[in-house]
Amino acid sequence: MKNVCLFLLLSLSNITFGQDSLRLSVRSRLAQQVIPGAAVLLLGTSNGAVTDASGNATLRNVPTGPQRIRISAVGFETVTQTVTVPTTDTLRIALTPSDEELEEVIVTSTRTGRTVADEPTRVEIIDGEELDEKANMQPGNISVILRESTGIQVQQTSVTSANATLRIQGLDGRYTQLLQDGFPLYSGFASGLSLMQIPPLNLQQVEVIKGCQSTLYGSGAIAGLVNLITKSPTAERELSFLVNGTSALGLDLNGYYAQRYGKLGVTLYATHNRQRAYDPNKDQFSDIPDIRRTTLQPKLFWYPNETTTLSAGLIYSNEDRIGGYLPVLHEQRQDGYTEENDSRRVATQFRLDKRLANSAALTVKNSFSRFRRSITLPAQTNAYRFDGNQLSTFTEVSYFKHRQKSDWIFGANLWTDEFRNESPVNGSIVDPLVYRQGITGLFIQNTLTLSPALSLESGLRGDLVTTRPSNTSDREAPEFFLLPRFSLLYRASAQWTSRLGGGLGYKAPTLFTEEAERQSFRNIRLTSVRDVQSEESAGLNWDINYRTELTDDLTLSVNQLFFYTRLNRPVILDYIGFSLAQQLVNARGHIDTRGFETNVRVVYKDIHAFLGYSFIDTKRHFNGLSDALPLTAKHRLYMTTLYETERLKTGFEAFYTGRQQRSNGGLTRPYWSLGYMIERKWKWGSIFVNFENFLDVRQSRFETLVTGTPQQPTFVSDIYAPTDGRIINGGFKLKL
Structure with a gap:
């Protein structure tokens, strides 16, 4: 009897001690960030667990011996692994992002090297695949890429020359910084043409950050x-060509080459764009101007060792753009209104990246830009010519330090900007020399992991701004700005995240406003720019993001953003006495913009669907009066579907733009715009056809754009809808 009892006790002991616990830690392979909400399952059983906010989980009652476990998480590839139990060590599992996980793209604008998912600042990424799709629609410039982003409006400023500027969340284009690889090259006098002069085919990605970004980028990022x-460049050669033609008599020729040869690398991008004046509404005035543009962007890379990278690049662009009365443009008549924009851009870029010991890095950047532009109107309208030359430089030194739970960035930079009015005749009230401006800034930024679920990015910047006339040595009283900013990321689970951010910003005095651009800077006292104060702002953004896999083939993501920005002392044009002349002044009041953006993305196998809606309420509060900012659509809706396989890409898109307030207080008409694109792909390249705005929606269908005589026409003051109408384009891409 005792032997039987002893046998039962030993058996029970074997069963009890044959069950062990298994501890796991689950992280992202690329970002090395914890993954909360990952599911762990002991295969062949119902025994499972879910990782907590620290990415840890414990499987209990696991039998001894070899066992197979499966680990899965939304947005990551599932892993099945064999482990021998018992083990005293914590099993560390690294999950690889799935192909559909767009949030694993590395962000460069925030300089921390984090992915979109782990960056406290909200960043929207337009990646290479989407850029390739948009290039089928308009390979000549980037306007279509930004126009189709929620909360962004491309605002045309001229009927005949088709100049345009960029608005984010209802604010004028001068409050958005347009950068290339972190260099501010497309501001000032170039801003009215910049969107029309930047081809997209050498871009890896486009990063859009909405709201104040003053810490790292200073003036203008309101x-x-x-x-x-x-x-x-990479070790594998990249050589590609694109040829595109349009029904609007346009032709685009593009070529790109990149390769790394050991310690040297090179990229070369060249484009030539030709556009014949186009008049879809048959009023004898161009709705698309005659354009001839050539762009060259060579860049050389040197890798002297594994920790050092140096790069030096050149940007050259030459464009002649003329619109107006077609018989004059086609040389059938000598008299008639024309508007001519000639521009020449030469810019250099230099960058040194040096990785130091103890997870530190040093970056040195320098750029020089010379932009010359002339605007010429005909003798029939009193022979006006505005000819300006802008010289600007940018120099920055920054130091990055990575610690276990925080990243630090320290830096200093210097902007210089000089503008000279070189017009031979420009009216009696305009001074021949304009201004010089210098901005010296110091900044510090910290990104801190407070817990596995909470990260905080905070920063502080101090800028000293000096503006003075270029023909005197008298220095105007400098302005100093202290600019704090913060962004907080909360990871509630693998499906839910939220970001809250805000800060102060400013815009240094500039004469290059949308109002001045519309008037071609005519009858404006240019040197009044040194008499105005900088514009200041305060802003706040809050967004909630949800992402889940409904089935193995169906993924849903939803992002809801709320925003508010207040802009004090906005710079506007005001008449001088009772004359027609105008000057820049600070308005007595402020502008505020508030609203929200909703973005929904659904992916089912090879089908991608996107829905974006923005509500933007932007108002001016001047001199005790309050009204909507003109030409800002309160309601905009964007819907698109894309089907893509190895051989075929096809997509449909629809835009809705709601009513906008006119300058005279009236309201515009709402409208829809539809498009369709199809591309057939082979190993050597592809052939594509795009039907843009195939319903032929244009403003000339709603109202007359031009009245008066060919010699002295009067153009509609507000452009709120497309003027070019239906355009069909097509071409081919070669990859060698």
Whole structure:
């Protein structure tokens, strides 16, 4: 009997001690960030667990011996692994992002090297695949890429020359910084043409940050910034060509080459764009101007060792753009209204990246830009010519330090900007020399992991701004700005995240406003720019993001953003006495913009669907009066579907733009715009056809754009809808 009892006790002991616990830690392979909400399952059983906010989980009652476990998480590839139990060590599992996980793209604008998912600042990424799709629609410039982003409006400023500027969250284009690889090259006098002169085919991705970004980028980043990230050379050669023709008599020729040869690398991007004046509404005035543009962007890379990278690049662009009365443009008549924009851009870029010991890095950047532009109107309208030359430089030194739970960035930079009015005749009230401006800034930024679920990014910047006339040595009283900013990321689970951010910003005095651009800077006392104060702002953004896999083939993501920005002392044009002359002044009041954006993305196998809606309420509060900011659509809706396989890509898109307030207080008409694109792909390249705005929606269908005589026409003051109408384009891409 005792032997039987002893046998039962030993058996029970074997059963009890044959069950062990298994501890796991689950992280992202690329970002090395914890993954909360990952599911762990002991295969062949119902025994499972879910990782907590620290990415840890414990499987209990696991039998001894070899066991197979499966680990899965939303947005990551599932892993099945064999482990021998018992083990005293914590099993560390690294999950690889799935192909559909767009949030694993590395962000460069925030300089921390984090992914979108782990960055406390909200960043929207337009990646290479989407850029390739948009290039089928308009390979000549980037306007279509930004126009189709929620909360962004491309605002045309001229009927005949088709100049345009960029608005984010309802604010004018001067409040958005347009960068290339972190260099501010497309501001000032170039801003009215910049969107029309930047081709997209050498871009790796486009990063859009909405809201104040003053810490790292200083003046002008009030509404946000757009950073164009170009491709870098790799050991595998990249050689591609694109040829595109349009029903509007346009032709685009593009070529790109990149390769790394050991310690040297090179990229070369060349484009030539030709556009014949186009008049879809048959009023004898161009709705698309005659354009001839050539762009060259060579860049050389040197890798002297594994820790050092040096790059030096050149940007050259030459464009002649003329619109107006077609018989004059086609040389059938000598008299008639024309508007001519000639521009020449030469810019250099230099960058040194040096990785130091103890997870530190040093970056040195320098750029020089010379932009010359002339605007010429005909003798029939009193022979006006505005000819300006802008010289600007940018120099920055920054130091990055990575610690276990925090990243630090320290830096200093210097902007210089000089503008000279070189017009031979420009009216009696305009001074021949304008201004010089210098901005010296110091900044510090910290990104801190407070817990596995909470990260905080905070920063502080101090800028000293000096503006003075270029023909005197008298220095105007400098302005000093202390600019704090913060962004907080909360990971509630693998499906739910939220970001809250805000800060102060400013815009240094500039004469290059949308109002001045519409008037071609005519009858404006240019040197009044040194008499105005900088504009200041305060802003706040809050967004909630949800992402889940409904089935193995169906993924849903929803992002809801709320925003508010207040802009004090906005710079406007005001008449001088009872004359027709105008000057820049600070308005007595403020502008505020508030609203929300909703973005929904659904992916089912090879089908991608996107829905974006923005509500933007932007108002001016001047001199005790309050009204909506003109030409800002309160309601905008964007819907698109894309089907893509190895051989075929096809997509449909629809835009709705709601009513906008006119300058005279009236309201515009709402309208829809539809498009369709199809591309057939082979190993050597592809052939594509795009039907843009195939319903032929244009403003000339709603109202007359031009009245008066061919010699002295009167153009509609507000452009709120497309003027070019239906355009069909097509071409081919070669990859060698």
